[in-house]
Amino acid sequence: MTKLPSQALHEFLRSRRSVREFQPRPVPDEVLERILDTGIYAPSAHNLQPWRIVLLRKPEVKRKLAFALTERMRRDMAAEGADKEAIEARVARSIRRMDEAPVALLLNRDVDVVRRDAPPEHTMAVQSVAAFALQLMLAAHAEGLGSVWVCWPLYAQAETRAALALPASWEPQGMLFIGYPAESPVPPPRLPRNAVVWEVGE
Ligand SMILES: Cc1cc2nc3c(=O)[nH]c(=O)nc-3n(C[C@H](O)[C@H](O)[C@H](O)COP(=O)(O)O)c2cc1C
Numbered sequence: 001m002t003k004l005p006s007q008a009l010h011e012f013l014r015s016r017r018s019v020r021e022f023q024p025r026p027v028p029d030e031v032l033e034r035i036l037d038t039g040i041y042a043p044s045a046h047n048l049q050p051w052r053i054v055l056l057r058k059p060e061v062k063r064k065l066a067f068a069l070t071e072r073m074r075r076d077m078a079a080e081g082a083d084k085e086a087i088e089a090r091v092a093r094s095i096r097r098m099d100e101a102p103v104a105l106l107l108n109r110d111v112d113v114v115r116r117d118a119p120p121e122h123t124m125a126v127q128s129v130a131a132f133a134l135q136l137m138l139a140a141h142a143e144g145l146g147s148v149w150v151c152w153p154l155y156a157q158a159e160t161r162a163a164l165a166l167p168a169s170w171e172p173q174g175m176l177f178i179g180y181p182a183e184s185p186v187p188p189p190r191l192p193r194n195a196v197v198w199e200v201g202e
Pocket residue numbers: 016017018019020148149150151152174185187188
């Protein structure tokens with residue numbers, strides 16, 4: 001039986017996985033450009049498109065950011081009482097992950113891009129960056145690429161800004177690693193629909 005196009009699309013959406021191991025194969029420029037061009041069709045509050053991204057591909061630039069992020073990671077883990085061995089293992093793993101990701105996209109929001117300087121407007125801008133990130137991940141998936149969202153820059157906003165000399169209004173939110181997958185992760189469990197949907201009036 002042939003599948004309806006909508007069924008195939010649902011399967012496609014459900015089959016995206018967070019990929020954490022990549023092949024060393026580079027991502028061609030035209031593929032990356034298509035992903036970025038699709039990313040910008042994401043929805044955003046008031047259509048303000050507050051997302052700003054930094055493309056990181058050069059090994060020395062990724063290293064620079066990795067060192068800045070892991071320096072902060074070291075301090076935070078030490079403050080939480082982690083032992084030295086655990087800290088160094090985590091730092092080494094993080095640096096390796098960044099080294100091995102063919103493409104890293106630093107996700108920022110421009111804090112100056114809000115309609116009014118009010119807390120809900122700032123929250124909507126952060127939500128808009130998240131919508132943009134998912135759109136990029138799905139566009140990467142459409143190209144047969146894997147991706148994962150990492151939160152590290154959110155814990156080291158000042159260090160990230162300084163390492164990359166970002167404009168003052170760019171607030172780091174997270175980072176995507178993108179590349180050809182070197183693993184096929186098992187889908188992590190999902191809550192069933194009835195655990196997350198509550199219909200009022202039933
Ligand atoms: C906001 C956000 C932050 C995340 N941070 C990390 C992270 O720091 N490191 C990591 O390996 N995965 C991170 N993930 C990926 C999640 O662990 C992953 O999406 C989740 O386990 C579900 O798996 P799936 O994406 O394969 O469906 C993050 C995802 C989101 C949406």
